[in-house]
Amino acid sequence: MEAVLAALRAAAESTRLRLLLLLSRGELTVGDLTQILGQSQPRVSRHLKLLCEAGLLDRFREGNRVFYRLADHGSGREVARRLVELVPGHDALVMLDAERFAALTAARAEAAHAYFRRNAAQWDRIRSLYVDDREVERALCDLLPPGPGPGAARDLLDIGTGTGRMLELFAPRVERAVGIDLSREMLAVARVNLERARLGNCSVRQGDMYQLPLPGGSFDAVLLHQVLHYAERPAAVLAEAARVLRPGGRLIVIDFAPHEMEELRAEHEHRRLGFADGEIAGWLRVAGLEAGEVRHLPGSPLTVSIWPAYRPPADAEPFHTEMNAAGGIGTAAAAATAAVSASAIPPGL
Numbered sequence: 593m594e595a596v597l598a599a600l601r602a603a604a605e606s607t608r609l610r611l612l613l614l615l616s617r618g619e620l621t622v623g624d625l626t627q628i629l630g631q632s633q634p635r636v637s638r639h640l641k642l643l644c645e646a647g648l649l650d651r652f653r654e655g656n657r658v659f660y661r662l663a664d665h666g667s668g669r670e671v672a673r674r675l676v677e678l679v680p681g682h683d684a685l686v687m688l689d690a691e692r693f694a695a696l697t698a699a700r701a702e703a704a705h706a707y708f709r710r711n712a713a714q715w716d717r718i719r720s721l722y723v724d725d726r727e728v729e730r731a732l733c734d735l736l737p738p739g740p741g742p743g744a745a746r747d748l749l750d751i752g753t754g755t756g757r758m759l760e761l762f763a764p765r766v767e768r769a770v771g772i773d774l775s776r777e778m779l780a781v782a783r784v785n786l787e788r789a790r791l792g793n794c795s796v797r798q799g800d801m802y803q804l805p806l807p808g809g810s811f812d813a814v815l816l817h818q819v820l821h822y823a824e825r826p827a828a829v830l831a832e833a834a835r836v837l838r839p840g841g842r843l844i845v846i847d848f849a850p851h852e853m854e855e856l857r858a859e860h861e862h863r864r865l866g867f868a869d870g871e872i873a874g875w876l877r878v879a880g881l882e883a884g885e886v887r888h889l890p891g892s893p894l895t896v897s898i899w900p901a902y903r904p905p906a907d908a909e910p911f912h913t914e915m916n917a918a919g920g921i922g923t924a925a926a927a928a929t930a931a932v933s934a935s936a937i938p939p940g941l
């Protein structure tokens with residue numbers, strides 16, 4: 593109860609309530625908020641600090657910029673969302689803030705789209721080499737059914753989210769979806785796409801797939817869609833993905849089957865020319881995951897493979913992973929200490 597009272601006290605001021613409303617629309621920096629509210633930066637920073645301390649906002653750094661957004665966990669999350677719903681949209685100040693927010697995000701969208709346009713040709717070239725994205729997405733939807741019910745996930749992590757396409761696809765099926773990417777330009781495009789689609793349950797962060805800025809066991813579902821071929825150390829990426837999975841959670845890796853298109857290495861920075869099923873299965877096992885049924889979607893000339901895997905439930909019999917046995921790196925492998933019971937595999941895997 594004390595946490596709820598503290599959150600209510602922190603929100604009970606007009607600028608702070610406006611900040612909550614603005615941040616319910618998207619992730620913004622202090623600079624953005626200063627511009628929209630027309631108040632001094634120290635003042636806005638002070639309000640933001642109070643809202644963060646009360647658990648109503650989350651704060652995270654991306655390079656030299658700090659972003660704020662509504663909290664996505666704890667009692668503050670619920671209080672923030674309910675308060676936002678209570679404020680009438682026709683209030684004059686709220687309308688003014690909304691207009692300024694729209695102008696600011698339109699400028700940001702233009703910058704993001706300029707980046708996207710510069711790279712669109714090479715992305716289109718790669719897309720033309722394999723099956724239609726819609727076919728891949730249909731196959732993925734079978735593996736991540738909407739909740740509630742068997743096989744549904746509460747939260748989803750999309751590693752190497754790029755433009756946030758996977759977040760857009762799965763946001764309606766989960767309570768919370770988070771995208772991680774190393775590239776700030778890609779994250780800017782993703783933010784614009786998520787704001788435009790009004791997907792308030794999605795957020796993106798800058799982070800490295802080798803060292804995710806997330807606690808262990810924090811997601812029901814993790815995706816690696818067309819990202820693994822950029823990895824110098826794919827096994828380490830899978831181990832790190834496994835680390836953030838809850839027991840019983842699933843990882844879905846989507847990438848190319850082995851191919852010989854050297855052009856992708858030379859011109860598109862691919863480190864790996866696809867992956868064999870056995871190779872992926874071995875890495876999944878080392879990461880403490882149980883491999884599911886692989887699907888291949890043949891295209892011309894590239895075949896897209898979908899490798900689902902799941903982390904055994906916590907109450908399964910413990911077992912010794914190869915990585916632990918070898919005394920090797922630990923975080924992910926050490927977390928994966930359960931045996932597999934085929935009956936516990938979620939539907940679709």
Ligand SMILES: C[S@@+](CC[C@H](N)C(=O)[O-])C[C@H]1O[C@@H](n2cnc3c(N)ncnc32)[C@H](O)[C@@H]1O
Nearest residue numbers: 752753754757773774775778800801817818822
């Ligand atoms: C081909 S894009 C795929 C984007 C998205 N998954 C999709 O399918 O639409 C690959 C993405 O991986 C990201 N990436 C590459 N290396 C990364 C790393 N070490 N950590 C996080 N993201 C990375 C790139 O910035 C890029 O956005």
